[in-house]
Amino acid sequence: MISSIKALVNIPSVKDENSKDTPYGEDIDKALKKALEICDNLGFETYYDAEGYYGYAEIGEGKEMLGILGHLDVVPAGELSNWNTDPFEAQIKDGRLYGRGTQDDKGPTVAAIYAVKALMDSGIKFDKRIRFIFGTDEENLWGGIDKYMEKEEVPTLGFTPDAEFPMIHAEKGLLQSKLKSESSGKLVLSGGNAFNAVPDRIGYSGEYNERLKQELDNLGFEYEVQGETIYVIGKGAHASQPHNGINAIALIAIALNNIGVESNAIKFIAEVIGEDYNAKNIFGECEDEPSGKITFNIGKLNIDENQEEIAIDIRIPVTKDKEKIVDDIKQKVKEYNIEYEEFDFLNSLYVPKDHKLIKTLRKVYEEETGKDSTPLVIGGATYARAMDNCVAFGAVFPGQEKVEHQANEYIEVDTLIEVTKIYAAAVYNLTR
Ligand SMILES: [Zn+2]
The missing domain is CATH 3.30.70.360 (Alpha-Beta Plaits)
Structure with missing residues (x-):
């Protein structure tokens, strides 16, 4: 998991408006292809959009589909002298994995991928399909995910590991x-x-x-x-x-x-x-x-x-x-x-508290962490707005430092492991 995150972080997937052959630049395209390659090696079926706007990786069977929305683009590193490490050469120091995108959103996305891989290795049969949808333009205008929703099958329900725990069920x-x-x-x-x-x-x-x-x-x-x-x-x-x-x-x-x-x-x-x-x-x-x-x-x-x-x-x-x-x-x-x-x-986002998605995620979060799972309400916007029946679920825990978009962005290795367990339990319960 760590080496997969490193491989993605080491690709400086910042939007490049001037690219002729790709929608958002060579590097974002490289990161998308890398993520698909990682999934392919783990046993997922993968698909690369011919125009390069998005890609997805799928496992499982059934009519219904659980979507997991992550994004592979990052914001620029900013002033390099503010960093203690190379933002695009991920490394672990004192139990923290540093680099641009470690928290937002390559780290949590890869954690969710390996959570599903762990379930696959345990011999679990999925009654629903699980599809990782990789966005390429989250930090700007959401062009990639919008293209996906326009052209591809929209999941029945889903979550995005691109905000915080316990979960955000209402966005104005x-x-x-x-x-x-x-x-x-x-x-x-x-x-x-x-x-x-x-x-x-x-x-x-x-x-x-x-x-x-x-x-x-x-x-x-x-x-x-x-x-x-x-x-x-x-x-x-x-x-x-x-x-x-x-x-x-x-x-x-x-x-x-x-x-x-x-x-x-x-x-x-x-x-x-x-x-x-x-x-x-x-x-x-x-x-x-x-x-x-x-x-x-x-x-x-x-x-x-x-x-x-x-x-x-x-x-x-x-x-x-x-x-x-x-x-x-x-x-x-x-x-x-x-x-x-x-x-x-x-548009606003609202998944009521009695919805199966919320009930399941709350139960999982409480069982895994022992912490309060009351869903959050925000005025801001998360990636979950891209589709219905979707909420932001992690990966920053309450009280943890939010370092997205900042110098010295990191995610703790222990956090990654805990997050992976939560995502595994969530996927398991949501595909029953
Ligand atoms: Zn993000």
Whole structure:
């Protein structure tokens, strides 16, 4: 198992947009072929998509199919001087296997493969087919897995070893949109870096400087002055957890609106959203039992002489209807002469607690670890969203360090072995 993980980690399978012969680059293609070769040697039937978007490895018999979704692409190593080892030459130090992809997601994927191999070696006959589906573009746009779901048989149920234990059974819908309007030409202001981040500061300089400072003092909002620019200070956070942050764009909008600056965007943000990241003025009390309240984040604001644009990120409770949410927004922004434009949407994921998949995985996890198995709810997105009846199951345990996408990414060898046992028990029970 370790040497298989090493072989995959040693292929720097980072996306290469410029490849002519492969969808995501030579190295991702090499990693895909390597994974199939490993599976082939272990006794699986393998299939390589002629276009190179995905591959799969299968064992067992029967009509139903258990899908295990892992991905073979990795994010870049980043600044090499931050690494203590070569990110693309996996090695064990002090019981930890270091290298890019050891935790996300080559290590856990290979652990699941060897879990099934252990069952095969024990002489277990599978009443369902088990299919490992290898994604090639998880870190970017999910092109590989989307192509698979379009062209191939979709598994009956499944899990992805690409997040954390015990399991994630609810992931809110993710809607990112732009709110656009004409500019009054009286304000130039921009800030925020991404839809999915609570902006931690925004700077303004111009004719309203003195009044803005005064108003920020009145409101008790934090700011600092650097030269001619006033920076309003918030607190950064992920858009799925806006309660951990303070939105600097919302603060400056409240202040600018109070001093009467003419702008549709400012007026909308100040009057409708303000500091309420649940946007009750738009959605009312929008929440449900499995996944909690809707969240609304203003990620970016861009106002120039001609146009105004607000970038928003909304996490929709799993039982709520997206179209209704969109209608609510459209109706409200119209009052401010603002147009709604969708940028991106990811469906929610929800597998109820009484579903066989959840019941089985909980039982297995409790038996193997003795730990609490209460399923998690998140605002973020895991690979499980690629298909129905699928959840993220491991491979990071509660309290363990999450080192995905970071320098010195590792997985403990002991963890790998424990994870393999859990996956073996899970596959065994899910194919009965
Ligand atoms: Zn991943």
